[in-house]
Amino acid sequence: MADNNNNNNATSKPSYTLHVYYTRYSSWGARVQLVLAHFEIPHTVRYYNFTDPALAAPAGLQTLPVLDVAVPDSPPLRVADSLAICEFLAEQQQQQQQHHQDGRPLWPRDAHLRALARAAAARMHSGFAALRAACPSNFVARFAGPGLPARLPAAAAEDVRRLGELWGGLRAVARERLALLGEADEGFLCGAFSIADAFFWPVLWTMNGRHRFPAAF
Numbered sequence: 001m002a003d004n005n006n007n008n009n010a011t012s013k014p015s016y017t018l019h020v021y022y023t024r025y026s027s028w029g030a031r032v033q034l035v036l037a038h039f040e041i042p043h044t045v046r047y048y049n050f051t052d053p054a055l056a057a058p059a060g061l062q063t064l065p066v067l068d069v070a071v072p073d074s075p076p077l078r079v080a081d082s083l084a085i086c087e088f089l090a091e092q093q094q095q096q097q098q099h100h101q102d103g104r105p106l107w108p109r110d111a112h113l114r115a116l117a118r119a120a121a122a123r124m125h126s127g128f129a130a131l132r133a134a135c136p137s138n139f140v141a142r143f144a145g146p147g148l149p150a151r152l153p154a155a156a157a158e159d160v161r162r163l164g165e166l167w168g169g170l171r172a173v174a175r176e177r178l179a180l181l182g183e184a185d186e187g188f189l190c191g192a193f194s195i196a197d198a199f200f201w202p203v204l205w206t207m208n209g210r211h212r213f214p215a216a217f
Contacts, residue, residue, distance in 0.1 A: 014092060016043040017068040018085075019061050021050060027137035027202035028082040029065040034198045035086055039093065039104055083125045086195045108190045113177055116170060117196035120189065124199040128163065130155035135206045163203065170196075 018036065020029030036043045048064065049055035057064060067085045069077040079088050090106035097105070108114045134156035152160065170189045178185045186192045189200070 012072050013042075013096065015070040016041065017070075018043055018045045019057065019066040019068070020045065020047060020064050021057075022047050024139045025050070025137055026064070027206075030137070030139070030202055031082050031198050032065050032067070032085050034201065035089060035106060035195055038193060038198070039089075039106060041089065041093075083121060083199075086121075086198070090195065106195050108192065108194055110177060110181060110183075113174060113190040116173060117190045117194050120166060120170060121196045121199040123166065124203070128159045128203070131159035131163075131203070137202055137206060139202075139205055160207075163200075167200070 016036070018029070018032060020026060020033065023030040023033055033045065035041075047055070048057040048061070063080060065080075065082055065085060067079045067088070069079065069088075071077075079085050086106065093104065093106055108117050130153065134153055167189060174190045175185055178191050183191065188194065188197045190196060
């Protein structure tokens, strides 16, 4: 009986509830929400507010995003941190595919490109602090003025340069690798849209909202 239950749990689709601060101001929650939306993973979202006590996150949910996972006949699971959530979702999608159910891979299929995509997402997750400090997330504002490069502190401008270098390097490798494999290149960082793209799009939006992209882009 234990083996049957394990098989049933492996093929049962989990139910997801994503807890986030309002994503117009929270890029980390927005990253996870984009992954869920792009890959059409059914989920419920609960929004919280930094400043309104009536909409404050309850105890245990102050550090967001958090994903609550419910699977029939299994104990509940709570996954915190945007990258950890996305890695968990990628594993779940892979399991669904192995059992002949719907689901597209959240990371590149090719191991070479997958390693590069994971490394890039990890760099965004833990790095580029100067740019994030200089340009906090605000997905509803547009800033007028002379343009982003002239307004950026030196350390943030260096982060922008490093981002351009990283993205250009990924695209060059992806084009070469996909041509070698005879696979289509969809034009995202590593070919098809993946978690890596979701982790970087808030940066693009933020820079676009500050009047224009740096000339290098």
